[in-house]
Amino acid sequence: MNTVFESKEEFIKLYESSVMSLSGKPFEDTSDIDRFDALVKLIASKSRAIQTETEERVKETGQKRVYYFSIEFLIGRLLDNYLLNLGIRDLVKDGLAELGCDLDALEEYEPDPALGNGGLGRLAACFLDSMAHEGIAGYGNGMRYRYGLFKQEIVNGAQHETTDEWLSHGYPWEVRRPDKAVRIGFGGHVEQYERDGRMCFRTVDTEDVLAVPYDIPVVGYGGKTVNKLRVWSAEPVEEVFDLEAFNRGDYADADRHRAEAEAISAILYPNDAGEHGRLLRLKQEYLFVSAGISSVLDTFRSEHGSNWQLLPEYVAIHTNDTHPAMCGPELMRVLIDEEGLEWDEAWDITTRTISYTNHTILPEALEKWPISTFSKLLPRLYQVIDEISRRYRDSFDRSASDWQDRLRATAILWDGEVRMANLSVICSHSVNGVAKLHTDILERETLKDFYALTPQKFNNKTNGISHRRFLAEANPAYAKLISDAIGTGWLDNADELAKLAEFENDPAFLEQVGAAKHANKVRLANYVKRECGLDIDPNSIFDVQVKRFHAYKRQLLNIFKVMDIYNRRLTDPNFRVAPTTFIFSGKAASSYAFAKETIRLINSVADVINNDSRVNNVMKVCFIPNFRVSNAQLIYPAAEISEQISTAGMEASGTSNMKLMMNGAITLGTMDGANIEIVNLAGRENEKIFGLTAPEVDELRASGMHFAWDMYNADPERLGRVIDELTDNTFAALSGDFGSIHNELMSGNDHDFVMKDFNSYVQAWEELTASYSDHAAWNKMALHNTASSGWFSSDRTIREYRDEIWGA
């Protein structure tokens, strides 16, 4: 497959001269950064050559283009991934070694772009990888934030946020394309004018900024397809530097224009905390939507002319959550105002082109904008939305007795707000959830009135993950074992992982599975030692919960379990459980007090337990700071227990559950999100399921019969004691007590059923860890999980999108 370099010698020659010409120094004098930079630029230029071929093929064959609009792309480091995908990892590694360079060491210089919050942004990145692998002409369209998600530091147990300056040394993968910049207008007012005897609309007196694209290559496994991710940066339209202000000494004022424009792409919102209503966020959304649509239409026009009725045949626009919801109205605006189409024709084209994925049922997460803010910032777009809304209402079927309720639930404009989820559904021909249960809940509850109107729009697309990044690349020890056993075909086709089932009763093989896991645990222990100064024991069970902090994800339940085990170890001389390291990692939105207090609680419990010589040889608690794609790739391979303990019905899908399963961890989880599909694929006997089910949660909520204080009183010895310890100074030494958690839990009446599920959870954990001592049986379960995980490759997910939504 390797046509990138004829031979190792050719690579060495090209690379050496590239290092020297880029740095202007003899090779021996160059730094590791020079060498890293030159390596990326060489691989990027090779990738762009394949990109040109891909582009020619797409044009020649008239392949449909898919544009994935997402305000987040959490791409992670690319170098190692692209070397693997190009089939030149070994060649490059050996070539570098001959020059005295260590590939692994150079890779550490690559920034890990944090252009996303968590699952949603990482999913978008996995989809890019899989689209390129499947040979789909698929392009990402997003934002180039100057500062990504904040860096997390832990100070006295608490999360501190600092800026993520990922661009400070430049980003060698990107190419700035000023020739493709798009002017974006904000504010102003709409005026009517006549064009060719037709009344038209335009916006005047706008304040404009320039959206400048940066292209990042997306290299597909197999090396045949290279697509691109286009991210937009906001800049001033023209250099307006106020010399007069400068001469007065008003330096800030002199550059105000530039600063105001650049603010739009300055920072990623840590948006699981509800940024609705913030003007800058709305500007971000419009910037990447409007610039993206303009760039999509330019490409279409250059290939098909202005035959707009062909657009749905050659273009699919997918909207990742509601952040790109303005795609519908923006496409309408351009087709009508700029291309002169009639409403009905434009509407038909728009709805046949656009599709939408919902990623959460949390009502507080559904985007809404005040009409006043919206119409001032985007007056013409608002008119278009108003007209979509008017027509939707006018055509609404009023024969059912409850039609008013149904209209209220599905309206776009309501209570002075623009409701982005409803706008997304109405503008799309397809609406999907991200796991079976999630889609069921959308159909039965969240979007039930839309489902009643247009059931054919709704479908499920269970999430997936890049098995190449999260197994092949993250876990080389296990990947080698797998390839030695079943060949390397699984890299191309993850279903082939099923062939591992043959080895489930092979004791020697199972031992090697255990050995690979152990090596990964040692690797993680070394990282933890370096990063936190903490010694953790690779012979203990690694019990892992890594994800954003959120009440419904119930990291609180996990740490309650740890507190309970600690208490029982101290009070009950007969209490025995397997030595365990409890590993947590994840960020909390900066404004989300409860989540941040949970982080502080975990670190405070860690501080007490890790320093208590009565227990610290058999239990440790470890919070790994600054969870991100690069350290996630060290954590998943080392995990033995995968904590997936969200309140049933709340986690739309989850994707860390899949990454951990693939790496041979056993899921300790609730019947929620994609956990259900994990259990269906691997068998309930190979996971550990506990707790309320989604219908039970619903029922209990509806009954109003669940009382936190009753739970507390019913179990004074264990649960009661854990609750008391939030406020009795047991864990206060580091930075104080946890009154706010206590209050939230008891006054909020255990909203997330942490207390309700406590018993079944701790019992499930005890049963699961009791089985650890039978290593062969454990490794068999681990291998069975990997063997059953192929379906969770995002290649499968993407093929479903392609066949059932995009028709590409």
Ligand code: 26V
């Ligand atoms: C946003 C907000 C904003 C307001 C406060 C509460 C809240 C809670 C969650 C969110 C995130 C919404 C979108 C999201 O990231 N969803 C995640 O998408 C993943 C990929 O589909 C999926 O695996 C996760 O289960 C889902 O939470």
